[in-house]
Amino acid sequence: MSSQEDGAAEQPGPDTTVGPSISSSSSSLESDATTGDIITVTIGATVPTGFEHTAAEEVKEKIGVDARISKDRGRIYFPISTDKLFQVHLLRSVDNLFVVVEEYDDYQFKQSKEETAPKSSLMVSPLMRLWPTPSSKSHPKWRPSAESQAKTESAPEAESSQQDSGEAAPEAKVMKFRVTCNRAGDKHSFSSNEAARDFGGAVQEFFQWKADMTKFDIEVLLNIHNVEVVIGIALTEESLHRRNISHFGPTTLRSTLCYGMLRLCKPQASDIILDPMCGTGAIPLEGAIEFNSSFYVAGDNYDMAVNRTVNNICHIQKRRADKGSAPGLPIDTVRWDLCNLPIRTSSVDIIITDMPFGKRMGSRKKNWDLYPSCLREMARVCRPGSGKAVLLTQDKKCFSKAISRMGGLWRKLHTVWVNVGGLHAGVYLLKRTGAVFGQTPEDVYESRGTVNAQGDEKDDKELSEVTSGV
Structure with a gap:
């Protein structure tokens, strides 16, 4: 599974698309996901480090909600209802977008790798809110096209047609996924690669998805900053800064x-x-x-x-x-x-x-x-x-x-x-x-003074030639 050490900012994900996260505080999450009701979700965004407050100001200005700045530099979080998701494409200060599935403010990592690894299976459970069990015939289509606002707004019709065709298909498509871990902190008993590998193994075992590092349908993000852990689904394949x-x-x-x-x-x-x-x-x-x-x-x-x-x-x-x-x-x-x-x-x-x-x-x-x-x-x-x-x-x-x-x-x-x-x-x-x-101390106009001196020498030379000619 792919990884990024020490809080790297870029997070590639599926084709520059947008879909709802399911807020970890929502008690009616599963029913909302299946019925298609409008819900409030949490969007995470990576931004240029140092400009977190600028990005939060832009979110307030263009979307009208307050953004929370993460303790981990270069990230902000803000709520948005699923019927207004297209508005995230108005933002110019964000590099990557992801949907927040679950947040742990104080995750108790164990001292050894052997003790930490088994918990990966427990951390997979929030993903069940987005997808039914592997035996189910259909998966929720939560990724409407994001090429433009018009396409996004017309997504419900496209979703329904995809679901109809999916139900008619004899076999459900096997989902391809990868896990990307972004880790910051020096008190972990594991590396980013090891965290991505263990978490990816738990995802694969539960959902029966196929791991694919390049041609994936879904990218699961595991963001770890000291004792904070955020699980998300990437919404951008290529960073928007390009x-x-x-x-x-x-x-x-x-x-x-x-x-x-x-x-x-x-x-x-x-x-x-x-x-x-x-x-x-x-x-x-x-x-x-x-x-x-x-x-x-x-x-x-x-x-x-x-x-x-x-x-x-x-x-x-x-x-x-x-x-x-x-x-x-x-x-x-x-x-x-x-x-x-x-x-x-x-x-x-x-x-x-x-x-x-x-x-x-x-x-x-x-x-x-x-x-x-x-x-x-x-x-x-x-x-x-x-x-x-x-x-x-x-x-x-x-x-x-x-x-x-x-x-x-x-x-x-x-x-x-x-x-x-x-x-x-x-x-x-x-x-x-x-x-x-030009009227400040000498070092301010030193270079221009040199040019003027050269000009004065040229004028003196021309004047001398004219005088000698006379």
């Missing part, structure tokens, strides 16, 4: 993380939003789709990065056109030198970008020169007094030093600590102060 990108680069950001960064700066109608190091265009693409009243300028100094961004934009435009939506997006792409942007001074409302960490892209040594130069140029193009910047970096020491050398052009408002590919990084929200660019 929704916008078809051409990936070495450091492509998750679309869900991009959304969290965008919400942090609160884009307003007619804002000019700049990503000077766009990479594959993940940030401006997410913004152009979700916050489409603003205009986005995406640029990079690498040809390949610009080409990837253009290809991703074209991919989204074609997908929108195929669905009958307006294909146009409020976004433009440019190749430029990020330390000498071809943009008018004080003309940009928001700057939002993923700065090089010095790991996969660039180097820590180069960052000591790059960060002050690009922060200075960002300060030049950003509107004094009202402009904002949201910058992601893992090179925290270099970034803090560079900010301190800006002569008060930038002021830190807030920092969100996130996990990016296993690296502890910071998302910094900066405010552009009212300080006038």
Whole structure:
């Protein structure tokens, strides 16, 4: 059975579909599942670590319910009635969705593997609420299509036809499943693989399902965080953070993380939003789709990065056109030198970008020169007094030093600590102060002073040539 050690966030599952969980507190669970009555269920969602509160705010805003933030970072839980399940597809901040079958707040694990393993069969019992015993002729069809809201709303008719055909079939289809264990904590006597294997064995023995790691119908999730255990059914096959990108680069950001960064700066109608190091265009693409009243300028100094961004934009435009939506997006792409942007001074409302960490892209040594130069140029193009910047970096020491050398052009408002590919990084929200660019201490306009000095030498040389000619 598959496993993910120490609280990994991604949870693949069946084909991006949605169906009801059965709340562990519901006493009429079994009858509700069989009669098809509307019930309230609990949905679990994995989100970018650090942006749990942002995801909870989005759930409240778009679904109208309060979300509970898990003690295990990167997860939230919220209730929803089964007739409104399609609304979960409005969420842009969630990576994966799963239905909560059972929760144990204080599960008493034994000290040895031999004592813990037999309890796996007891933990399988909550799954009986979703499926009847193996001898039953039919299984509840709780996974309506989730390609769109329209398809989801029409699911009841599809379900009834599937059930009718299922009853007419001479043999019931053997369900294929896998178990994925996500475990965090160092006081367990077992590994994630061992937990997934034992729990999967109990599921297979009781339901007579067939284990299949790749072509499965159902993915059972076993989330263990210290003494907390959550059993669930995965609702997403592929993480939703891949929704916008078809051409990936070495450091492509998750679309869900991009959304969290965008919400942090609160884009307003007619804002000019700049990503000077766009990479594959993940940030401006997410913004152009979700916050489409603003205009986005995406640029990079690498040809390949610009080409990837253009290809991703074209991919989204074609997908929108195929669905009958307006294909146009409020976004433009440019190749430029990020330390000498071809943009008018004080003309940009928001700057939002993923700065090089010095790991996969660039180097820590180069960052000591790059960060002050690009922060200075960002300060030049950003509107004094009202402009904002949201910058992601893992090179925290270099970034803090560079900010301190800006002569008060930038002021830190807030920092969100996130996990990016296993690296502890910071998302910094900066405010552009009212300080006038070029009238702050020498280190702020040092590079521009060098350019002016070169210009003065050129003027002196031309003047000398003219004088000698006379």
